[in-house]
Amino acid sequence: MSIVDTSPQADARYHDxxxxxxxxxxxxxxxxxxxxxxxxxxxxIRARHPGADGQELRVRLAVRLYGHDCARRLFGHVPADAT
Incomplete structure (x- = not known):
């Protein structure tokens, strides 16, 4: 997988x-x-939801990293605005 915002030379050096x-x-x-x-x-997530407690942060992070379906299976309730 190549990095699209890097010159081909720098990308090659990185992979080397x-x-x-x-x-x-x-x-x-x-x-x-x-x-x-x-x-x-x-x-x-903290910047967008400053009042979120630890559980809400974990749920929102799971949504961000793994998607709504996975977060719902892990935690049950997922806020509708979680992205």
Whole structure:
């Protein structure tokens, strides 16, 4: 998968660097990226819903990451405006 907002040269260098990394370093990098995505998503949800409690934040984050159907199966009720 190529990055569309990056020059082909930079994209090639990025993929070359990934290929040179040992597997455990690639996994660590993927985990850090995943955590960063969750933190950014949660910050966005908190900004839009400043009064939300922990449970509501978890539900809205599940909707954002996995969709309404999955969040509904996990939590039951999902706010209609959850995105």
């Amino acid at each position: 660097r990934l290929r040179c990394m040992p597997p455990e370093k690639r996994i660590e990098a993927a985990m850090r990226l995943s955590q960063a995505v969750r933190e950014l998503a949660l910050a966005s």
